[in-house]
Structures are given as structure tokens and as C-alpha cells.
Amino acid sequence: MKFARDTWLIFQRQTQLLLRNPVWVFVGVFQPVMYLLLFAPLLKPALNAPTQAAAYKIFVPGLLVLLAIFGGLFQGFGLIAELRAGVIERSRVTPISRLALLLGRSLRDVVSLIVQAVIITLLALLFDLRVFIGDLLLAYLMLALIALMTSAVSYGVALKVKSEDALAPLMNTVAQPVLLLSGILLPLTFAPGWLQGIANWNPFSWAVDGTRALFAGDLGSDKVWQGLSITAVLAALGVYWAARQFARSVR
Amino acid sequence: MIETRGLRKSFRSRAGRETKTVDAVRGVDLDVARGEIFGFLGPNGAGKTTTLRMLATLIEPDGGEATIAGADLRKDPAEVRRRIGYVPQGGSTWDESTAREELVLHARMYGIGKADAQRRAARALDAFQLTEYADRKCKTYSGGQRRRVEIALGIIHEPKIVFLDEPTTGLDPQSRAHMWDEIRRLRGDGMTVFITTHYLDEADALCDRIAIMDNGEVVAEGTPAELKREISGDVVLVGLDLAASPQAAKALDGEPYVNKLETVDEGGLRLYVDEGATAIPQVLRRLDHAGLELRSIELHRPSLDDVFLTKTGRSLRES
Numbered sequence: 001m002k003f004a005r006d007t008w009l010i011f012q013r014q015t016q017l018l019l020r021n022p023v024w025v026f027v028g029v030f031q032p033v034m035y036l037l038l039f040a041p042l043l044k045p046a047l048n049a050p051t052q053a054a055a056y057k058i059f060v061p062g063l064l065v066l067l068a069i070f071g072g073l074f075q076g077f078g079l080i081a082e083l084r085a086g087v088i089e090r091s092r093v094t095p096i097s098r099l100a101l102l103l104g105r106s107l108r109d110v111v112s113l114i115v116q117a118v119i120i121t122l123l124a125l126l127f128d129l130r131v132f133i134g135d136l137l138l139a140y141l142m143l144a145l146i147a148l149m150t151s152a153v154s155y156g157v158a159l160k161v162k163s164e165d166a167l168a169p170l171m172n173t174v175a176q177p178v179l180l181l182s183g184i185l186l187p188l189t190f191a192p193g194w195l196q197g198i199a200n201w202n203p204f205s206w207a208v209d210g211t212r213a214l215f216a217g218d219l220g221s222d223k224v225w226q227g228l229s230i231t232a233v234l235a236a237l238g239v240y241w242a243a244r245q246f247a248r249s250v251r
Numbered sequence: 252m253i254e255t256r257g258l259r260k261s262f263r264s265r266a267g268r269e270t271k272t273v274d275a276v277r278g279v280d281l282d283v284a285r286g287e288i289f290g291f292l293g294p295n296g297a298g299k300t301t302t303l304r305m306l307a308t309l310i311e312p313d314g315g316e317a318t319i320a321g322a323d324l325r326k327d328p329a330e331v332r333r334r335i336g337y338v339p340q341g342g343s344t345w346d347e348s349t350a351r352e353e354l355v356l357h358a359r360m361y362g363i364g365k366a367d368a369q370r371r372a373a374r375a376l377d378a379f380q381l382t383e384y385a386d387r388k389c390k391t392y393s394g395g396q397r398r399r400v401e402i403a404l405g406i407i408h409e410p411k412i413v414f415l416d417e418p419t420t421g422l423d424p425q426s427r428a429h430m431w432d433e434i435r436r437l438r439g440d441g442m443t444v445f446i447t448t449h450y451l452d453e454a455d456a457l458c459d460r461i462a463i464m465d466n467g468e469v470v471a472e473g474t475p476a477e478l479k480r481e482i483s484g485d486v487v488l489v490g491l492d493l494a495a496s497p498q499a500a501k502a503l504d505g506e507p508y509v510n511k512l513e514t515v516d517e518g519g520l521r522l523y524v525d526e527g528a529t530a531i532p533q534v535l536r537r538l539d540h541a542g543l544e545l546r547s548i549e550l551h552r553p554s555l556d557d558v559f560l561t562k563t564g565r566s567l568r569e570s
Contacts, residue, residue, distance in 0.1 A: 086343035
């Protein structure tokens with residue numbers, strides 16, 4: 001009960017601060033929209049897709065997973081700013097739950113990601129993308145789990161390194177291979193066997209496959225439950241690890 | 252209110268390939284009474300902040316014991332947290348939120364309900380004369396206003412003890428005097444106040460009792476008056492031309508009322524005497540007799556800096 005209340009308290013505060021600065025909505029949507037407008041048209045011929053809508057069904061889920069990964073991984077910067085301002089230290093001398101300090105922030109990140117995802121989905125509808133609402137909600141659940149994991153990990157790393165100068169290259173180094181090996185921009189069906197072999201070890205590649213299956217309306221596909229299970233386990237591990245970092249910084 | 256025995260903390264620091272252990276705090280014993288302003292005086296790096304952060308549950312001691320407001324620091328830090336307030340040195344407010352929001356949030360982090368938190372915030376804003384700026388963003392505040400918000404945050408839950416880490420560092424003289432009044436007001440409300448400072452005048456004027464810390468250890472403890480009384484006698488500073496100093500030293504050396512004599516580098520003498528008031532006329536007569544012209548004469552009562560000097564061999568101003 002106290003934990004839920006504490007989490008809600010932090011979530012509210014973080015959301016309020018986010019809304020006060022609406023630039024993020026613009027920034028967060030501008031880039032994906034550029035991909036939709038300037039990159040996606042290349043896909044129909046490149047993917048040999050029968051229609052533009054079919055190309056979007058492949059591209060949009062990848063784009064959303066990309067947003068979830070990157071949006072989450074870079075949240076640590078905000079925490080470093082808060083560390084520097086003394087806000088975290090101030091929270092630590094109160095009896096507030098340490099896990100709530102983490103989860104309140106990560107849930108804010110999840111909600112802001114879902115808002116971005118909804119905006120992008122709506123825009124894609126204009127380009128004739130069609131998805132069943134039930135499948136779409138499951139896809140959003142997948143995105144939420146990914147964002148929860150990446151943002152929690154980012155916060156945990158931020159607490160450890162305590163400096164933007166260390167966090168930026170670290171996160172970029174992690175994000176780049178994850179991105180290339182997950183078939184986000186182009187499906188890995190085109191990849192040579194060895195590349196596919198490596199990608200099989202990339203959990204995000206499973207998440208992308210699962211999300212694509214959902215966008216394709218293929219709810220029964222094994223890829224859906226596999227992707228969801230893998231991301232759920234990873235999210236739990238990520239939150240557990242980051243929570244330990246929060247708890248360890250102070251008992 | 253605060254009782255510590257043998258509190259210790261060392262840090263490992265890595266310089267290149269070597270790991271060095273730095274003993275930041277080496278066995279601190281303190282007894283702070285209810286309702287007093289207790290000052291922790293010492294140069295930067297003496298271990299004041301580390302001790303304070305241990306007492307405020309922010310870092311775990313390596314050894315020793317402490318009881319804070321009746322709760323055991325080692326066994327029950329959560330209970331300690333409920334009973335204390337802590338105001339860090341480097342600030343604790345967020346640029347983009349307002350004083351009122353910060354106060355309400357902070358009260359609620361202590362488990363206080365929303366309506367009660369809002370009432371407390373309003374009362375604190377009023378008490379710290381912040382109502383006028385309450386709904387402006389913190390980044391628009393002056394240094395003094397911001398520090399007042401931070402102190403208000405530290406006491407929003409009405410703790411028994413509040414720890415203030417260098418509360419006046421970086422403030423202009425007027426804001427500093429204002430802050431001293433605020434701190435005295437906290438004591439007036441029955442709170443025990445524990446502050447760290449490296450300002451001698453602050454420790455002297457504000458604190459009921461002080462502990463002087465150097466190199467991780469408490470080297471002296473008592474009321475400012477007690478500590479100064481330990482330094483026997485007064486200091487008479489005689490201002491002379493550089494050329495005249497050696498002659499004057501010769502004239503005064505061996506006089507019965509001079510306990511110790513030092514020449515000052517820029518010219519002049521420093522005389523340690525038992526009683527300044529009776530020594531000065533005799534010094535004047537002696538120098539007049541020797542035909543030496545003096546530029547100035549000053550009587551110094553011992554300061555906390557002299558206490559620091561006798562305990563550590565260095566002046567606090569130098570370190």
C-alpha cells in the first residue's frame with residue numbers, strides 16, 4: 001500500500017514536470033514522423049511489398065520498438081541532472097520506498113512512450129496501415145515492457161556512473177548493435193545465416209518479430225508469446241537490477 | 252539527542268593503478284543535547300560532511316555506534332530518517348518546480364497526507380517569508396531565497412533534529428545574518444540543530460556548543476567561551492616599521508608580563524600576555540623608553556582560530 005502510494009507520488013511529480021515542458025512531445029514525435037515520411041516510401045520496392053500498407057505493417061512496429069529502446073536508454077540523463085541538483089539525496093533521507101523512486105520514474109517513461117506510439121500509429125493510419133485494436137494493445141504492452149526495462153537499466157547505470165560524459169557513449173555502444181541486430185529498420189529475413197544466428201541471441205530481435213506478428217494480425221503466431229515472455233522476463237530483471245542500485249546507494 | 256561513539260568511515264580512492272584508503276573519519280565521539288545549536292567547525296576535507304552524512308543515514312559507517320533522537324543508526328536507519336531532517340550543502344531543489352510544489356512533495360515523501368502537506372507547505376512558506384515567490388520556479392530565486400526553501404524542506408515533517416551542511420556558504424552577508432536568525436528560530440521551536448561550518452564567526456556567534464574537527468578527528472569540544480578560555484591570556488599586536496622590529500623585540504624580550512614573543516613578517520610583534528589591559532601600558536612605556544615609534548597597538552582576545560591553531564598547529568584561515 002505504502003509502496004503503491006509512493007510510486008504514484010513520484011510518477012505524478014515526474015509527469016507534471018514533463019508536461020510543463022511540452023517540447024518533448026514535438027521532439028519525440030518529429031523524428032519518427034520523418035522516418036515515416038522520408039524513409040518508409042523506399043520500403044515498398046525494397047521489401048518487394050505488394051502495397052504501401054504492407055510495407056508499413058513491417059516498418060511501423062520496428063520503428064516503435066526502436067523508440068521504446070532509445071527513449072528508455074537515454075532517460076538516465078534526467079536522473080544525473082537530478083543527482084546533481086540534490087533532489088535524489090533529498091529523497092533518500094525520507095522514508096520513501098527506494099523501489100518507488102525508480103518505478104515512479106520508469107512508469108512515467110512508459111506512459112510518455114505509449115503516448116508517442118499512439119501518435120505515430122494514428123499518423124500511420126493515414127498511410128493506410130490497418131491493425132486490429134486487440135493486437136495493437138498487445139503490441140503496446142510489448143513496447144511498455146521494453147521501455148520499462150531500458151529506462152530502469154538506464155537509471156541504474158546513471159546511478160553507477162554519475163556523469164553524462166560516461167553515460168552517453170556507454171548507452172550508444174549498447175544501443176547500436178542492439179539496433180542493428182534486431183532487424184528494426186529492415187527485417188532480418190534478408191540477412192545471411194551467420195547474422196541471423198547472432199540476431200537470435202538478441203532479445204530485442206524477438207521483440208521486434210513479435211510486434212510485427214501482432215501488426216500483421218497473426219495473434220496465434222509463436223513469435224507473439226515468445227516476444228512477450230522474453231521482454232517480460234527482461235523487464236523484471238532490469239527493474240530488479242536497477243532497484244538494487246537504488247537500494248544500495250543508500251540502505 | 253545525538254550520541255556517537257567511535258564513528259569511523261574510510262573511502263577507497265583510486266589514483267591510476269594504486270588504491271589508497273583515506274580515513275575520512277577516525278573515531279568520532281559526540282554528545283549533542285536537546286534544543287542546542289551544535290556546530291561542527293573545521294577546514295574543508297576535515298570530515299565534517301562525511302560525519303554529517305553518516306548521521307543522516309546517507310552513508311553507512313565502517314564502525315562505531317550512534318543513537319539519534321533515540322533511534323539506533325546502525326540497526327534502525329529507517330526510524331532515524333523519520334526523526335531527522337537533512338539539508339545538503341549543494342542544494343536540493345529542482346529548477347523547474349516551485350517552492351510550494353517542492354514542499355508538498357517532500358512532506359508527502361514522509362507519508363503525510365495531501366491536505367496536511369498543503370497546509371504545512373503554506374505554513375512553512377509563511378514562516379520563511381517565501382509566500383510571495385511560492386508559485387514561481389525555483390530557478391528564479393536568489394541564493395538566499397533558495398537556501399530558505401531548502402531549510403523549509405528539511406523541517407517540513409517537524410523533525411526532532413535537523414542537520415544543516417554549511418547552511419550559509421555562498422550567501423552574501425545580509426542573507427547570512429538572516430539565515431542565522433532562521434536557525435535560532437528553529438532552536439526556539441525546540442528543535443536540535445546540527446550545523447557544519449568553516450566560518451569561525453559563525454561557529455562563535457551562532458552555536459551553543461561546537462566540536463572542532465581536523466583530519467577526521469574531533470580535536471576540541473565545548474562552548475565557544477570554554478574553548479577560548481582554554482587558551483590562556485590575550486594577544487597584543489604591536490605595529491612597527493620593519494626596521495624597528497628587532498630593536499623592539501630586544502627591548503620587550505624578558506619583560507615579566509610577556510609570556511611569549513613572536514615577530515610578524517610584515518613588521519611588528521605579537522606578544523602573548525596574561526592580561527592585555529595591564530600589559531598594554533607597560534608595553535607603551537617600555538617602547539617609549541627605548542625611543543621606538545609604534546604605528547599601532549591592538550588587543551586580541553583569543554578567537555576560535557587561536558583554539559584551532561593551538562590544537563592543530565595550523566590556522567583555520569590557512570587550511
